[in-house]
Amino acid sequence: xxxxxxxxxxxxxxxxxxxxxxxxxxxxxxxxxxxxxxxxxxxxxxxxxxxxxxxxxxxxxxxxxxxxxxxxxxxxxxxxx
Numbered sequence: 419x420x421x422x423x424x425x426x427x428x429x430x431x432x433x434x435x436x437x438x439x440x441x442x443x444x445x446x447x448x449x450x451x452x453x454x455x456x457x458x459x460x461x462x463x464x465x466x467x468x469x470x471x472x473x474x475x476x477x478x479x480x481x482x483x484x485x486x487x488x489x490x491x492x493x494x495x496x497x498x499x
Contacts, residue, residue: 425489426491427459427488466490468487
C-alpha cells in the first residue's frame, strides 16, 4: 500500500467523515462539509518559513496572525515570512 502524507486539517476532515459514515450521516452532508473545507482557506504565493509549503490566509478572525501553514500547523505574521 502506498504511503500518502496529509496535513493536520485533512486528517481532521477525514476523521470526521469516517465518524459520520459509521453513524449513517447522509452523503449530502458529508459533501457539504468537504465543500466548506475546500472554500475555507485561500492559498497565497508565500512559502512557510519552517517547511516551505504554501501558506494560506488565516480565516479564523480571533487569531491575530494573517497566515497559516496547514502542513506544520503554524501561524505567521507578515514580518516572519
